[in-house]
Amino acid sequence: MQNVKTNLKTSDKLDAKIPAGPIQEKWSNHKNTIRLVNPNNKRKHTVIVVGTGLAGASAAASLAELGYNVKAFCIQDSARRAHSIAAQGGINAAKNYPNDGDSVWRLFYDTVKGGDYRAREANVYRLAEVSNAIIDQCVAQGVPFAREYGGLLSNRSFGGAQLSRTFYARGQTGQQLLLGAYSALSKEVHSGKVEMFAREEMLDLVVIDGKAKGIITRNLVNGKINRHAADAVLLCTGGYGNVYYLSTNAKNSNATAAWRCYKRGAMFGNPSFTQIHPTCIPVSGEYQSKLTLMSESLRNDGRVWVPEKPGDKRAPNDIPENERDYFLERRYPSFGNLVPRDVASRNAKYVCDDGKGVGESGLAVYLDFRDAIKRDGENTIREKYGNLFDMYHKITDENPYKVPMRIFPAVHYTMGGLWVDYNLMSNVPGLFVLGEANFSDHGANRLGASALMQGLADGYFVIPYTLGDYIAGERPEPVSTDHEAFKAVEHENIERIDKLLKSNGTKTVLDYHRHLGKLMWDHVGMSRNKEGLEKAIKEIAALKEDFWENVYVPGEQSTYNKYLEYAFRVVDFMELGELMARDALVREESCGGHFREEYQTEEGEALRDDENFAHVTAWEFAGENKVPERHIENLEFENVKLTQRSYK
Amino acid sequence: MSSEKMKLTLRVWKQKDGASKGRFENYVLEDANPHMSFLEMLDHLNEKLMKEKKEPIEFDHDCREGICGSCNLMINGIAHGPQQKTAACQLHMRHFKDGDLITIEPWRATAFPIIKDLVVNRYALDRIMAAGGYVSVGTNSAPDANAIPIKKRDADLAMDFATCIGCGACVAACPNASASLFTGAKIAQFSLLPQGGPERKRRVVNMVDQMEKEGFGDCSNYAECEAVCPVGISIDAIARMRREYMGAMKG
Ligand SMILES: Cc1cc2nc3c(=O)[nH]c(=O)nc-3n(C[C@H](O)[C@H](O)[C@H](O)COP(=O)(O)OP(=O)(O)OC[C@H]3O[C@@H](n4cnc5c(N)ncnc54)[C@H](O)[C@@H]3O)c2cc1C
Numbered sequence A: 001m002q003n004v005k006t007n008l009k010t011s012d013k014l015d016a017k018i019p020a021g022p023i024q025e026k027w028s029n030h031k032n033t034i035r036l037v038n039p040n041n042k043r044k045h046t047v048i049v050v051g052t053g054l055a056g057a058s059a060a061a062s063l064a065e066l067g068y069n070v071k072a073f074c075i076q077d078s079a080r081r082a083h084s085i086a087a088q089g090g091i092n093a094a095k096n097y098p099n100d101g102d103s104v105w106r107l108f109y110d111t112v113k114g115g116d117y118r119a120r121e122a123n124v125y126r127l128a129e130v131s132n133a134i135i136d137q138c139v140a141q142g143v144p145f146a147r148e149y150g151g152l153l154s155n156r157s158f159g160g161a162q163l164s165r166t167f168y169a170r171g172q173t174g175q176q177l178l179l180g181a182y183s184a185l186s187k188e189v190h191s192g193k194v195e196m197f198a199r200e201e202m203l204d205l206v207v208i209d210g211k212a213k214g215i216i217t218r219n220l221v222n223g224k225i226n227r228h229a230a231d232a233v234l235l236c237t238g239g240y241g242n243v244y245y246l247s248t249n250a251k252n253s254n255a256t257a258a259w260r261c262y263k264r265g266a267m268f269g270n271p272s273f274t275q276i277h278p279t280c281i282p283v284s285g286e287y288q289s290k291l292t293l294m295s296e297s298l299r300n301d302g303r304v305w306v307p308e309k310p311g312d313k314r315a316p317n318d319i320p321e322n323e324r325d326y327f328l329e330r331r332y333p334s335f336g337n338l339v340p341r342d343v344a345s346r347n348a349k350y351v352c353d354d355g356k357g358v359g360e361s362g363l364a365v366y367l368d369f370r371d372a373i374k375r376d377g378e379n380t381i382r383e384k385y386g387n388l389f390d391m392y393h394k395i396t397d398e399n400p401y402k403v404p405m406r407i408f409p410a411v412h413y414t415m416g417g418l419w420v421d422y423n424l425m426s427n428v429p430g431l432f433v434l435g436e437a438n439f440s441d442h443g444a445n446r447l448g449a450s451a452l453m454q455g456l457a458d459g460y461f462v463i464p465y466t467l468g469d470y471i472a473g474e475r476p477e478p479v480s481t482d483h484e485a486f487k488a489v490e491h492e493n494i495e496r497i498d499k500l501l502k503s504n505g506t507k508t509v510l511d512y513h514r515h516l517g518k519l520m521w522d523h524v525g526m527s528r529n530k531e532g533l534e535k536a537i538k539e540i541a542a543l544k545e546d547f548w549e550n551v552y553v554p555g556e557q558s559t560y561n562k563y564l565e566y567a568f569r570v571v572d573f574m575e576l577g578e579l580m581a582r583d584a585l586v587r588e589e590s591c592g593g594h595f596r597e598e599y600q601t602e603e604g605e606a607l608r609d610d611e612n613f614a615h616v617t618a619w620e621f622a623g624e625n626k627v628p629e630r631h632i633e634n635l636e637f638e639n640v641k642l643t644q645r646s647y648k
Numbered sequence B: 001m002s003s004e005k006m007k008l009t010l011r012v013w014k015q016k017d018g019a020s021k022g023r024f025e026n027y028v029l030e031d032a033n034p035h036m037s038f039l040e041m042l043d044h045l046n047e048k049l050m051k052e053k054k055e056p057i058e059f060d061h062d063c064r065e066g067i068c069g070s071c072n073l074m075i076n077g078i079a080h081g082p083q084q085k086t087a088a089c090q091l092h093m094r095h096f097k098d099g100d101l102i103t104i105e106p107w108r109a110t111a112f113p114i115i116k117d118l119v120v121n122r123y124a125l126d127r128i129m130a131a132g133g134y135v136s137v138g139t140n141s142a143p144d145a146n147a148i149p150i151k152k153r154d155a156d157l158a159m160d161f162a163t164c165i166g167c168g169a170c171v172a173a174c175p176n177a178s179a180s181l182f183t184g185a186k187i188a189q190f191s192l193l194p195q196g197g198p199e200r201k202r203r204v205v206n207m208v209d210q211m212e213k214e215g216f217g218d219c220s221n222y223a224e225c226e227a228v229c230p231v232g233i234s235i236d237a238i239a240r241m242r243r244e245y246m247g248a249m250k251g
């Protein structure tokens, strides 16, 4: 197989700890050789789990079952409300129930390829390997997946896969999987092994002698700042799509926990790798607060088109067939409307740039079910997508059974995140990162239905082993929250809050977030170039400065205060936004969701540079207002052959 | 489209914290817009208030697409507002008229103490779940997912009950502040699935006991809960819960 070498060397600070041996045996060998914690000793160890989405809830429950004392944290009023709840489409596994030739190998291969060869092979293989056990686990918990008349589980194809490997629970798969994990968590809360802290936000990480030893939190109800010590900290705090202000993420999804860890020494991997999802309901006005995803499963039956003539303002149903441009079918005859997300999004942008966009803003394309309804009947379509059609109808006041949907790309997911090794541990010993918060499995583009798989793989099937290895090797002694390090970090955060509350400017936090979002969307969005990225870095720096001078944060510290929480998060979004631009700037190639205009094929497709960029970029904080240090982890491809992705 | 303006008077519950007394306060919003969601309308009002250095209104929200169950607004006396099967966050201003007076309150129930303004504490619902809303299966101990076939009809019905978003509107709407629809939905889901079998009796008894301990009232069949439920959980859930409970008591 091809062995791509880059010109740069893997940094000494980044040891991926990939086990030796053939890829099929790495995980089982590793499990057989890692150190174990004696069951009686587990109860002597406390583990902090920040976040109760799929990754956090499954980790907390599994570790508590093993006997660890778990402290779990979330910012919502209940663990069940984590952002994972909103996932619609489904979860992948290599069960091959439909007998269409699926296998662990294929799922692995597709995921590495789909990520445009910027993910670590060994991690992805393990993900595919444990995928089947996830489905077993969820069914045993009572997750009501869709079934066939024979009583067995139903599968569908999803997100550009040519196999039916996606399990689903109507359009609410994330909800059902999260409720499953939440139920396992609730069981352990009841047994007393998990202490649950809802509405308690992690503000910072406490590192003692180079190791993660605890966190500082703020109680969101009464503002109290609290210290929590532990033998390890698991960060399961989700993605940072909200840097863009408008995204499909829940409003409270944020980067704070991850960003604070970065500032305490954890490296940030591939921050610029963002997924822009092609099928979202377009922006309808200035007041818009978030974007709503229309599941990608719709592309199985809907056809994407725009009027052929730029500026054609006729109603969609008045535009005759020969004046429509089904641009995905035209450009990609073999995949058609099912091309991967990055390709579909970029093409929608191109046609809108050409003035063919539809709707009031001209920033939308049609997703039309006319032909599917004609072919299968309205009832079949209703059965498949009823809840999505209703959601669309509620938001837009238009009936998609009669008029084509209008859709436009929106920020949806972040492949980048804190750098972790094969054990899901960051470069700060004792700090583990799971789920969307880490950078590990999706390379430069995530395939549909694989984030849910990753969150649950990390939480149920990876961390119970790798955390044990760390604890057994480290034998950590308990630290007291009276330790100087706790006091110092707490103090810094109290000062920050005071500073925010004293600011008595004229602009709201939302003003800044919107401004940042626009800069990010325009320059670090679907299509990027050197000039724009340099501009973004400069303008974000200016925005940050302006923020501290002119922002107004209302209320007080000692009560529930959503705008104070928000201010805290927006500061971190601004700093992270700058790093994203920096990362996009140094990656002088196009790959997956990272499209640099300077690097494209003649046909306008992403042009990778495997010679120089088949690596992870990991950034190390170097101090306030200093340029961070860039590190490299070279990716070795021993099993997968690097090719130009083609969906023609 | 976005130029149509609506003038609204909002009568909003304000309360500093759990210990303080609350009251209604009136706000006039000159430039709401029919395409805004209800929560965007509140965002917009808050922006204006903050520009005048006034205190914004606190309300709970997260997904804004009707799935997380965070939003909890009593709008003109109706939990989640006038549009059926719609959480407050998915309600749009086109369902109101220019010149309307809109009253906005939090959920009201003994088991849901107020935290601030429109934000309440619903931990009681989590404790009902912790009392038995699960199948006790440890990680990595599950048989193959297709080992036990389940009739499609049962799986579909279980899914209907499983879609509860845990918002608590049923409690807020119930004259007795009963959590029966919420609790019944979980019990009904598991009663339809073989996986729920082994713990069937324990589950219903423990969850119902917990519901009572939390200070939720009894069910007197008013059916107000079903009318406001944003995902349309059928009141049949409560009948199933009763049957399960009777069954558990008998055997
Ligand atoms: C609309 C939508 C649809 C999707 N559909 C699919 C799909 O069909 N298939 C698929 O595979 N993927 C899908 N995804 C992606 C997938 O849902 C997410 O990537 C995944 O759920 C993330 O899970 P997580 O556990 O990593 O984090 P999250 O679910 O985001 O959980 C984060 C947790 O961290 C907590 N938290 C955050 N910050 C702090 C802090 N500072 N202190 C304390 N707690 C904190 C939160 O309270 C929460 O509990 C979808 C995403 C969106 C937005």
Ligand code: SF4
Pocket (backbone or CB within 6 Å): B163, B164, B165, B166, B167, B168, B169, B170, B171, B181, B182, B185, B225, B228, B229, B230, B231, B232, B233
């Ligand atoms: S039953 Fe309906 S109203 Fe009650 S908590 Fe569940 S979703 Fe909300």
Ligand code: FES
Pocket (backbone or CB within 6 Å): B060, B061, B062, B063, B064, B065, B066, B067, B068, B069, B070, B071, B087, B088, B089, B090, B165
């Ligand atoms: S904000 Fe999530 S249901 Fe309303």
